[in-house]
Amino acid sequence: MAGGWFTKQADFLTAAYLNDVNDSAVGGQIQSVPTAVPATQGIQTLPGDRIILDDVTAAALSDTTIGTLYGGIYMYVQATWTTTAAALGQAGFYKVADIGSTTAPNSYIAYGDAQPTTAIPTYFLGVFISAPTKGNYCWIQIQGMASGLFDSTLAGTVAAGNWVSVKVSSIVPSCFDVGAAVGVVTLSALVGTAAGLPATSTLSKIAIWRGFGRL
16 A cells, blocks of 8 residues: 555545545645755655545535545545546446556556456446546545446346446446346456445445455
8 A cells, every 4th residue: 555554644635525636646746845855745645545434524525516425435546548438436447467566656546447358347446436537646435335327227136235246248338237147257346235226327326345445
């Protein structure tokens, strides 16, 4: 984890709300200072940093014109893609090739394109809480109660409390499915539980229990 931290005493936010953060530079601030001027990155937000929010704090950090955030764990990442732009409620993925990279911030990139393929979208990292600019830095949610965008066609049994997975070969790439038939890929792409009744092409609540994203 960046700098050996799981959480920090304070994070530097470049916007009033968490889901408005869209930094063109890491942490949204200049990282270099003149020679001999004391400086620290201990309070700077770096890719891989995580914060834990309760419902009250998450609501206070929500730009409700975009969406409402809920209690959970959020991670600061760089967003990028080739064909599928990162969008509110869509799944973000990691690449195996990035793991262990010593060139920051390559270790903490969230891709809008399904990884490793749309037929096997199993490298789930988290849910985008905004629609960041390609190459910019933002926060994604990696655990807790999130708003996920469900596909326009749901292949499984639509029911409250059913399991949620990333949609395999989705019509709208990087969206979610509910109650899909159990199989090797479905199990590997599981995200959590539908909190309420999901609706097609709609943001619906998902209790993400898969894990803390990629450590």
